[in-house]
Amino acid sequence: MNKFLIILSLLWFTGCSQSKESKKPNFIFILVDDLGKEWVETYGAEEIETPNINALAENGITFNNAYSMPQCTPSRVALLTGQYPYVNGWINHYDVPRWGHGVNFDTTKNPSFAKVLQDAGYATCIAGKWQINDFRIEHDAMGKAGFDAFCMWTGYESGNKPSDKRYWDPYIFTKEGSKTYDGEFGPDIFSNFIIDYMTAHKNEPMCVYYPMVLTHSPFVHTPHEPEAKTKYQKHKAMVRYTDFIIGNILKSLKELHIEDKTYLVFTTDNGTSPGIIGKRDSVYVRGGKSYLTENGINAPFLVITPDKQHFKTDALIDFTDVFPTLLDLAEIENKTKASGYSFAEILKGKTKESKRDWILSMGGLSAKISDDDRMENWFTFRDRVLRDEQYKIYTDTLKQIVRVFNLKKDPYETQNIIDDVAAKSILQKFKKIISGLPNKDAQPKYSRTIDSLYNEPVEKLNCCGGPKGARKNNMMKLATEEMFLKQLQ
Structure with a gap:
């Protein structure tokens, strides 16, 4: 009898533990690079087929009014920190590997959502494009940002020509260092890394952040469409390959039996490159990247929830809202200075309205x-x-x-x-x-000047695959404002 009671007690405690664990949802956050609504079929795009992205809308929640920032870096830092650019200082599209001005992403002052989730027991992973730190100088940048595992395109590193590659023969940074993957297609490496991580951690709460390198220029052919020749053909091929990767991730969620405890978010960092024109709802739309017009910042935003909530909403949300929303869904107290508002109640189907009266970009x-x-x-x-x-x-x-x-x-x-x-x-x-907004926008925090940063010993700069003999003269290409602005354009 005593043994029977002990067994019952163990089963009861085990059941309670599993019940408590099941309350921690998984997060798969997919951020496509440079893609506006005119290239997403579910938002009215007429010159592309995106069946797997369509499936997100058909089985999830479609947001019609979700603001990103108009360029890569401001969007990504706002997303990671939950702070507007005028608070975190990352207002421009300059990344450390390219411009190299000693700026660094201070994770102690600006913790990412991944770091907070990691501290709460989540397994965390990132693959794709970062470009906020210079991995040659900060080899531990991804760990400090809160990621247990990472597989990253480094961003172009001045003086290191191979690092320019993110698609064919990509230059990728992992815990083993940076190297070129000859003959391989970068998006396949990143997506396979994501799926392998999901498989290895399917029995624990996880946060997977997938900032894709697709569909940013340079425009290239893909494994599925090697015959693509023109810029327009290559762009369409890259959008279709993005959709293919989304399909693989959806398939993996189903095969791993974790659909019913996973939030999957699909969005983009800004509009399409202005050199590309798409057709949406019978209107030809030029890409709005770098502009504050709706085609530059009103991003596609689709969410599949564990209980498959399905509706469309005009609720106002922007990228600063993602941070508090993830914490809210994970039932983690938000002790940060995030600017945004949680829209968890929308994802739970309790309302179609946000807590906001306005959004900003x-x-x-x-x-x-x-x-x-x-x-x-x-x-x-x-x-x-x-x-x-x-x-x-x-x-x-x-x-x-x-x-x-x-x-x-x-x-x-x-x-x-x-x-x-x-x-x-x-x-x-x-x-x-x-x-009510500050009169002066914040500036990024600079840890070192150019001279101190790039006069490091050669072996230190070369530790993660950087060019041997890297020095200020061959790394700094932007000595004047005129040159900087030319590169920016």
């Missing part, structure tokens, strides 16, 4: 190199846009509203109604919001 102008080798913004207050459910305003660098659009009547922003009598109340509303 910024980060489309250039910067300059100061006399002491620091990157600085041209203006103390950067231009930005804000919108509510109907109206969108543009501000200039003097905190003045310069344009107003009624997005419900004018989704392509063709009629500035700032002088209309009906816009007066709208102006007053947004002026009040703007007055």
